[in-house]
Amino acid sequence: MTYETLIFEKEDGIGIVTLNRPERLNAINLQLIFDLEDVLDEIYQDEEVKTLILTGAGRGFCAGADVKGPASPITTRRPLRTRYMFYNRLEDLAKPTIAAINGPCNGGGLEMALCCDFRIASEAANFGMGEVKLGIMPAGGGTARLPRLIGPSRAKEFLYFGNRIGAQEACQIGLVNKVVPPEELMAEAKRW
Numbered sequence: 001m002t003y004e005t006l007i008f009e010k011e012d013g014i015g016i017v018t019l020n021r022p023e024r025l026n027a028i029n030l031q032l033i034f035d036l037e038d039v040l041d042e043i044y045q046d047e048e049v050k051t052l053i054l055t056g057a058g059r060g061f062c063a064g065a066d067v068k069g070p071a072s073p074i075t076t077r078r079p080l081r082t083r084y085m086f087y088n089r090l091e092d093l094a095k096p097t098i099a100a101i102n103g104p105c106n107g108g109g110l111e112m113a114l115c116c117d118f119r120i121a122s123e124a125a126n127f128g129m130g131e132v133k134l135g136i137m138p139a140g141g142g143t144a145r146l147p148r149l150i151g152p153s154r155a156k157e158f159l160y161f162g163n164r165i166g167a168q169e170a171c172q173i174g175l176v177n178k179v180v181p182p183e184e185l186m187a188e189a190k191r192w
Contacts, residue, residue, distance in 0.1 A: 001042060005032040007057070008039050014190060015049035015095075022058025027066035028108045036086040040093060052093060053189045054116060055100040056109075061125065064107025067134065087140040091115035100189040101125045102182065106164070111140030114149065118192060119176040121167040122185045127175060128164035150174050 001008070007018040017039055019026035026032075043049050056062055090097065090112065099105075099113040101121040106128045113119050129146070131138050138159070147155035150173050157163060167179045180188045 003035040013050040025060035025063035026056040060103035062109025111142040114145040129158040
């Protein structure tokens with residue numbers, strides 16, 4: 001199956017999903033939500049795929065919601081719980097999942113990475129929950145997943161202030177499992 005906003009490849013039992021909106025730092029729009037739901041269904045049913053690696057095209061992993069993209073009437077009418085079900089589907093996938101974070105990982109993108117079992121970051125990656133700066137709350141489960149991973153106090157720094165941190169600090173606080181040079185990211189994710 002082909003997708004409009006992502007690329008799905010298989011290699012030696014590994015399913016590789018690349019978010020493919022590099023001109024928008026792979027920001028989440030309605031089509032990306034639909035494509036993610038469909039590819040997760042495909043991976044769930046594909047017995048050849050033993051592990052999933054999720055990454056982003058271009059210089060970013062995922063900038064979060066596409067707040068500058070064209071508004072869709074479907075997005076505003078669709079109930080919040082159904083708009084963001086792909087987060088739970090990713091977290092509940094019965095196969096190991098690895099986020100290969102190659103650059104900015106913000107808001108909904110960080111929430112997506114939090115749904116994965118492991119997070120490997122490039123030295124060029126940075127992390128944040130910038131929703132507070134837009135006057136909105138994270139809607140993809142980050143308010144629950146982030147404190148479980150890094151503790152309530154550190155999570156509140158992300159959620160209350162919207163500050164960003166680099167890959168090394170993210171590793172020190174347990175947000176990511178490992179940091180590698182950019183050119184080694186995918187090879188390391190595949191090794192895992």
